[in-house]
Amino acid sequence: MSEDLYLELLDNLFDGVYYVDRNRVITFWNKACERLTGYSKTEVMGKSCSDNILKHIDSHGRELCIKGCPLHATIEDGKMREALLYLHHKDGHRVPVHIRVSPLTDEQGNIIGGIEVFSDGTQSLQTLQELEHLKNEIFIDPLLKIGNRRYAEMIFQTRLYELNAFNVPCGVVFLDVDNFKSINDTYGHLIGDRVLLMVSRSIASALRGTDTLIRWGGYEMLIFLPNVTPAGLKTITERIRMFVESSFLMIENQKVAVTVSIGSTLLNKQDTLESLTQRMDTLLYQSKQGGKNRSTIG
Numbered sequence: 001m002s003e004d005l006y007l008e009l010l011d012n013l014f015d016g017v018y019y020v021d022r023n024r025v026i027t028f029w030n031k032a033c034e035r036l037t038g039y040s041k042t043e044v045m046g047k048s049c050s051d052n053i054l055k056h057i058d059s060h061g062r063e064l065c066i067k068g069c070p071l072h073a074t075i076e077d078g079k080m081r082e083a084l085l086y087l088h089h090k091d092g093h094r095v096p097v098h099i100r101v102s103p104l105t106d107e108q109g110n111i112i113g114g115i116e117v118f119s120d121g122t123q124s125l126q127t128l129q130e131l132e133h134l135k136n137e138i139f140i141d142p143l144l145k146i147g148n149r150r151y152a153e154m155i156f157q158t159r160l161y162e163l164n165a166f167n168v169p170c171g172v173v174f175l176d177v178d179n180f181k182s183i184n185d186t187y188g189h190l191i192g193d194r195v196l197l198m199v200s201r202s203i204a205s206a207l208r209g210t211d212t213l214i215r216w217g218g219y220e221m222l223i224f225l226p227n228v229t230p231a232g233l234k235t236i237t238e239r240i241r242m243f244v245e246s247s248f249l250m251i252e253n254q255k256v257a258v259t260v261s262i263g264s265t266l267l268n269k270q271d272t273l274e275s276l277t278q279r280m281d282t283l284l285y286q287s288k289q290g291g292k293n294r295s296t297i298g
Helices: 003-011 031-037 070-077 126-134 149-166 180-187 189-206 230-245 273-289
Strands: 016-021 026-029 081-088 094-105 111-120 170-177 212-217 220-226 249-251 254-256 260-266 295-297
Touching (some): 070 081, 070 111, 094 189, 149 170, 149 212, 149 220, 170 189, 189 230, 230 260, 260 273
Antiparallel strands (some): 094 111
């Protein structure tokens, strides 16, 4: 098989495939990489894979391009690796990907670089599946394509019934974007909308398949986490905060990033939607007063 035909086959694979040399400079970038990351071949070829491109993080929010890069480790020791990580999409949000890393060697067996193959690890949220099944835009936020406040009322009643009838616990997270007005004032509402999309997509990547993400209004979001322990609520809440903190847009070579303040609680059997949101609003206010970009659980 000729080299040109081999490269054409790689270019048309469903999975993303890219090569780097020993300095982690990208020397091949296929069409699936463009589709999954939003970055074109011309934007990345000849650049380091850590130059504001993929910026992989793990589930704890650690930036692996700075420390712990699987591709760098494979180039050093020649061992194959695989992991579930979260890459940075050009639109700013985080995308879960399953990566497989292998060394590239010359005819003498010397390592001359590495190859990473990655596939979309996104699991369709049960919320989106239900929304699609309903085929009813009355429950969908038109910008973010997630549930709206009316959908929240329906999910609340479901989770409250599960708690009272079967003792299935449910954690609830309430958050808003810190200093969002200044984003709109500085960059305009179109960029503000892109920031909200970035935030909602990064949050969705941090959630489980059974969790429900809601746009409560403006730049506030509500999340229902069924069957979660107090420890699990704390873990997921912190993951949400970290995922948003590590997301960013590049606007005319300027990095635009935001943080969120969060209030989290467990649903009580006596709760109404009003009492629940009042309790979470108080917790959110404590996070704001404490310096923002933090969570308060109560």
